[in-house]
Amino acid sequence: MGVYRHRWGPQIGYLRHVPDTPPIRIVIVDDHGLHRDGTRQILSQHPELQVVDEATSGEVALAVVNQQRPDVVLMDIGLPGINGIEVTRRVRASLPDVRVLIVTAYDDDEYVRGALEAGASGYLRKTAPGRELIDAIRAVAGGATVLSTDLAARVLRPTRASSSELTDRELEVLALIADGMHNKQIAARLMISQRTVERHCDNIYSKLGVGSRTEAVVHGLTHGLVHVSDVAR
Numbered sequence: 688m689g690v691y692r693h694r695w696g697p698q699i700g701y702l703r704h705v706p707d708t709p710p711i712r713i714v715i716v717d718d719h720g721l722h723r724d725g726t727r728q729i730l731s732q733h734p735e736l737q738v739v740d741e742a743t744s745g746e747v748a749l750a751v752v753n754q755q756r757p758d759v760v761l762m763d764i765g766l767p768g769i770n771g772i773e774v775t776r777r778v779r780a781s782l783p784d785v786r787v788l789i790v791t792a793y794d795d796d797e798y799v800r801g802a803l804e805a806g807a808s809g810y811l812r813k814t815a816p817g818r819e820l821i822d823a824i825r826a827v828a829g830g831a832t833v834l835s836t837d838l839a840a841r842v843l844r845p846t847r848a849s850s851s852e853l854t855d856r857e858l859e860v861l862a863l864i865a866d867g868m869h870n871k872q873i874a875a876r877l878m879i880s881q882r883t884v885e886r887h888c889d890n891i892y893s894k895l896g897v898g899s900r901t902e903a904v905v906h907g908l909t910h911g912l913v914h915v916s917d918v919a920r
Contacts, residue, residue, distance in 0.1 A: 708735070710734070710735050710736060710737040711735060711736050711737065711758045711759060711824060711825070711828045712737050712739045712755070712756075712757040712758045712759070713730065713736060713737065713738050713739065713757055713758065713759050713760070713761060713824065714738075714739060714740050714741065714742065714748070714751055714752055714755055714757045714759075714760045714761070715727065715738060715740075715741045715742075715761045716741070716742045716743075716748040716751075716760060716761065716762045716763055716766065716771065716774070717741075717743070717761070717763040717766075717790075718743045718744065718763065718765070718766055718767055719763075720743075722763075722813065723741055723743075726761065726790075726820070727741075729817040729820065729821070730821075730824075733821060735825075736821070736824060739755050739757055740754075740755050740757075743766075743767070744766055744767040744768045744769075745766045745767070745768040745769025745770060745771065745773065745774045746768045746769060748760075748762070748766070748769075748771075748774050748778075749769070749774060749777060749778070752778050752782065752785060753781070753782070756782065756785065757785060758785070758786065758828050759785075759786045759787075759788055759824055759827055759828050760775075760778065760785060760786070760787045760788070761788055761790050761824070762774065762775055762787050762788065762789050762790065762791075762807070763789075763790060763791050764789065764791040764793050764798055764802070765791065765792070765793065771789065771791065771802075772798070772801045772802050772805050772807075773805070775787045775789070775802060775805040775806060775807050776805035776806060778806075779805065779806030779807075780806075783869065786808045786827045786828060787805075787806065787807045787808060787827075788807065788808060788809040788810075788811065788823055788824060788827050788833065789802045789807045789809065789810045789811065790811050790812075790813060790815075790820070791810075791811075791812070791813060792812065792813045792814075794812055794838065799834075799838050800898075800902075803834075803898075803899055803901045803902045803905070804898040804899045804902065805899070806899060806900075806901065807901065808827040808831070808832055808833065808901060809823050809826070809827045809831075809832060809833030809834060810833070810834055810835070810838060811823055811833070811835070812835070830867040832901050832904055832905050832908075834905060852894055853890075853891065853894060853895075853912065854890075856877075856887060857887050857890055857891050857894075858912065859877065860873060860877070860884060860887040860888065860891065861891055861903060861904075861907050861912060861913055862913055863876060863877075864888070864891075864900050864903060864904060865904045865907060865908070865913045870884045870885060870888070888900075888903075891903055895907075895912075
């Protein structure tokens, strides 16, 4: 099963461990102890990955993530109390630098789309092999979006949008979103107001039929609106 993995920045590829590089700090959120233990065991084999805490419910997850400020959260959806999608939405709203990778048994379209709209950087099934989990963690920590190709094909809304339907400025904004920039950074780069950037984003979402930055980037990559050459500057 193929996986969309794209890292935006000066180099393309996964983060590689350098001895002096700080580890990727991870919080595991799952109410099943067996799965938490198994995940921790897999991650313990990679010194560049450090599990700093765990949570067994949505409420506890919010408190733990706020306290630990990890690089990546491995988030289940079916949690006691607040579900994982809502936790993701709240985490991304309050701590935008924290990346959330959904790891769950659910693969219904509504869950995948809901997670992406909430700001998740990736979505994996719990049946994914350990190697795929490790690669996905490294990828999202580096600013990537990770989504199985079959899930991407299913959940991305059908559209006939093409580069000709986005203005040159909208394409430029989309490329900068893919480069991992926030609206304030985009505004500074293009020397326009942040409100203007927000308006361009709204137009992009509307034309592409998506509801989030992650969906817009995945759509842009799969439909040729964003290319590696656009963001590998």
